[in-house]
Amino acid sequence: QALQSLKELAAPEARVLRDASPQWIPARKLVPGDIVFLEAGTMVPADLRLIESSRLQIEEASLTGESAPVTKDAECTLDIAAQLADRHNCAFASTKVTYGRGVGVVTDTGHSTQVGQIATLLESDEDPPPLERKLERFGRTMGIAVLGICGLLFFIGLLRSANLSMLFSQGLSAFWSAQRETVTGLFIVAVSLAVAAVPEGLPAVVTMTLALGTQKMLRRNTLVRRLPAVETLGSATVICTDKTGTLTQNRMTVRQIWTASGLYDFVVPESAPLRLAITLAGEKVRLEDHPVLERTLIVGTSCNDSELTPEGKSEFIGDPTEGALLIAARDACLDLQERPARICEVPFDSKRKRMATVHDAAALSEFGASSSKAIAFVKGAIDGLLPLCAKIETAVGTESMSSDWQSAIQDVNDSMGRNGLRVLAMSYRILEQVSSEPDAEEVETELVFLGLVAMQDPPRPEVAEAVDKARRAGLRTIMITGDHAATAAAIARQIGILRPEGIVLEGASLETMSDEALSAQIDQIDVFARVSPQHKVRIVEALRSVGHIVAMTGDGVNDAPALKKADIGIAMGITGTDVAKDSADMVLVDDNYASIISAIEQGRVIYDNIRKSIFYLLTCNFAEIAILFIATLLGWPLPLTAIQLLWLNLVTDGAPALALAVEREEPGIMERPPRPTDEPIIDRRMLRGFLVQSSALAGSILGVFTLALRGAYSSIAGTMAFATLVLAELLRAYSVRSEDIPVLQLGWRSNRFMQVAVLSSAALLLLVLYVPPLPALFELGRLTRGSWLFVLPFALIPMLATEARKIIQRAWRRREQV
The missing domain is CATH 3.40.50.1000 (HAD superfamily/HAD-like)
Structure with missing residues (x-):
């Protein structure tokens, strides 16, 4: 999709010089050396070296990051190491001409262009994300371990139950005829163990956790x-x-204005209804009490091609720098309803780095030149404008531009530049007469310097x-x-x-x-x-x-x-x-950058919840392995069957694991350092909890199973083991919600999805125990009131063991801090 979008940026046609006359041809037929004509509104069809330019401006934001159109100059020469954004004598494929016209020679086409090189980079292979790599590594390790355990159990069973000497003395056929039932039974046990080891609900839980996380992140932009x-x-x-x-904020804003009276700070309001505050030496001032400042703003808004828009729309139309001057003047309460009419102008060009406009003096009483014919306003870069200024405006009148004043102005300009501010100088000249089409030499001489305007795109x-x-x-x-x-x-x-x-x-x-x-x-x-x-x-x-x-x-x-x-x-x-x-x-x-931090916080929550879900599922799985493994080694009947294990893994454990996916963030989640890139999903800390809970689960189930076998409930011992394991899992789900915080401190009801999951899974347990034909299908007996008195206490043991571990762990951590 990215490559397709990139192709759509390419110009379909180009106007070139062929057979001594301009003609349109498909852009794909361009070759190095072709002469291409550019004009406003057209896309640049290839990388060009400009040979002619007239007020040419090209929008290169998507290629270089420059937010404003770049002024091109065919006559400038650059260092061979000039960066892309500084190559003002070149035009690049897939950029747009916004103003003026130009002529260029094709230097590169296709994949050799700057945008073509980007396409080449996009064709490179992507590396899988860290979670995918960790889950793949985890799955591979777990698969090998499961196969090893199943094979070991099968081999131990053969050694204990089958007459292996017959295999070597009488051959495979005789051995199979005599030991078929034994080998088949051992194979079923090994398959049951494999079923117990594999967390069948894990892919669904991880996918659902990520999907639910995306919904929360969308609410965070x-x-x-x-x-x-x-x-x-x-x-x-x-x-x-x-x-x-x-x-x-992607919005140029006037931050300071310097005049001979001092440095004025423009304090931007944090809330929209408030107006701009102007301060001088920390004291708020009014515009009408500072005439030089007022004249500086008048020049900035009159020598200006942008326009403010009506309320409810974007604030201005035009260049961002000029728009910032208009907004600053408006917020400083300068009347912009009747900006002085423009008689003529000398447009901006990249060589002069300034522009000039000429206005009727009668409409500008603030300059005290009503008897004169016109006033010229000049705005531009300080390095080109300052040498043209013969005088400087002060609070008491104009003075000659002495070397001291020049040094002071240059020092202020340098200071503003070091602070990352974009600086424009403002000046004017009173004209006794002016031609209908003046040139720069006629207008831009003997200027009166007013001030420096410093702008910045302020931080959010x-x-x-x-x-x-x-x-x-x-x-x-x-x-x-x-x-x-x-x-x-x-x-x-x-x-x-x-x-x-x-x-x-x-x-x-x-x-x-x-x-x-x-x-x-x-x-x-x-x-x-x-x-x-x-x-x-x-x-x-x-x-x-x-x-x-x-x-x-x-x-x-x-x-x-x-x-x-x-x-x-x-x-x-x-x-x-x-x-x-x-x-x-x-x-x-x-x-907004702040939304990235919010998303990172949510990403940490999601990863924590994935680990909790994996921990919850795998603890039960490994407890099941231990139960079957120990029972087989001791020669007991299997406490759980394969179909019961599938029910546990898919139905009983699935709902609470999904409820863990929507668990809220734990306190201090953004005070923790990022996880090491090589940290496994099950780290050492979680592994310790893993061993505690798996041991408690296996011990509880084997305990109730042993008591049932030796007592009056031997016929339903497997059913009691199954019910104990289901209830223990449901109760343990509350404890798994946090690795450190006790469940009483978290609150039983703080995750309402957990309530639904536990109650629905408990209802399904009763359904499979008491509603025919499900008990027969799952090889379960009917539990009596007396048997429940054994089941319930043993079901509490794993959760209590987990809570005890949390309390001991927190006490140990506090002791270490002291």
Whole structure:
């Protein structure tokens, strides 16, 4: 499905130069060297080196992670090691032209293109998830053990009951004729033992546990596409996450404005009804009391091609940076209803890195130039705009732009950049006259500098707490982004991802590192910036090579290979492409990092419940093996038959095991470190409980069976053993709900599904004991009141033994802590 979605991104046709004239041909017929024409609205049909560009902008978000369209420049030259997102003189297959036009030479087609290389990576085989590997290993071990035990029991029986000397003296035919009944009986015993050993209900229980878990995870904004990923998420040790939209709000916001009067902080409200607060030196200020700040915002909203939308729709239409200026001005109570009419403009281009608009001076009384004809507003990058400014606006008027002012402005700009803020400079010029189509030289000279506007895509409010919660749970979060290193580091530091000793590594440096060097340093790197799709796959492989279970988030086409390579691929539901979703194991409905932590918590709960179900089923199975094995060794009649064992394994044990699947999380589940990747499903701690409960079960059943055989109930001894085992299992189900917490502390009624399971299984026991023809079918007798007085106390022993073990274990742990 991922490959099919990738194919759908390809352009079906291309406009090329053939036979000295432009013509449309199928994109699959393109070859390196073809000249391709690009215009707004078309898909790029192949990887191109641009030879002409006119205001060309291409949407590359799905390929590089850049949220805004990238401005292309055919004349720029780049270093040979330039990363994909920095190749401004190239266009890439399956990206979309959003503005302008261009001409390029085809450099790569098909699988040689950047998107084609992603398709190649998607064709690689997937590794099975950890749960699948553990269950397979567990099943293999158990199968070998069962065959060994059955074979051993059969061989011991032959030694005890059959005359093996006849086999060697008279031959196989004579031996079989004489010992047929004995050998057949021993074979039935061995088969019964195999039936007892195999937990027939286990596949259904595991599948149901995972399926029920997916429903709970959907309520936590996580849609699971592959069932085993539910458990895998709970064992994750590292979360590799994108920045934009996942850790941040995917909404550019004005955070600071600097003018000659000082640095103004724009405090973003946490709840929607509240308005923006502007502070200067920690004190709230009003816009009308600070004219230079007001003029800075007027320039930002007038030299602007975006538009605010009506209430109830998206907040603006247009460029995110310009939209942020409009929203900041609106929230600062600047009247935007009558923005000054534009006379003419000098559009933005990548060389100047600025744009200029010219307006009627009469409509802009705030600038005190009503007698002049026009005012030019210029907005752009500080490095190109500051040298054009001859003056600076202060609270008392304009001053000459001295070297001191230039140094101060540059220092503020550098400080904002180090904090990961995107900075734009605002300036203006009063014009006595202006031509109908002015050029940049006419407008962008002798400018008056107003201020610096610093913007940022702010972190989601809940992310810092979620990152801290993940850290307490032993989960490390790594930011992987196509953004610049300074911006990524600032956000990572702000939300707690970047540790004091943590490393920020750029794609260019990663490119020169060997796989061995990356694996050696991977645990010290907290942020990867300016990375390519191939880099993401290398990062995942490096983490997995040192034993991590990796959860990787992504939304673009470029993320698909890494999503598939990771142990858990998590696609974004809102911004994610179909390619990313098809490659992922699960989809975040709300694109929120906090939902990942919530899903990991649920994944841990699911794994715990799977272990509880397996523990519950296998304890009974091995108790059954012990019962049959000991009875055979002692030469007793078999306490349980094969059909009774099937009933126990499928009917009696099945319902409580399913009820364990919906058990709630235990306290402190997110305070535990992730499970070791090589930890078996039955670990040492569970094995100790396993031995205690299996021994208690086997001892109880053999005890009641022995008393019945030697007393007045010898005719129904097997029935008493069967009833005791069923009731012991139902009572023990309450105790298995937690490995540490006593059942009285958990509460008998806290899992209502367990009540239904136990009562229904108890009703089925009475049905099979007393309703004809079921007793005859299951080879059971009729229990009397006196026999129940033996059955009930022995049925309580396994649960009491389990509860006693919990109490002793907790007391021992408290003693060790003291």
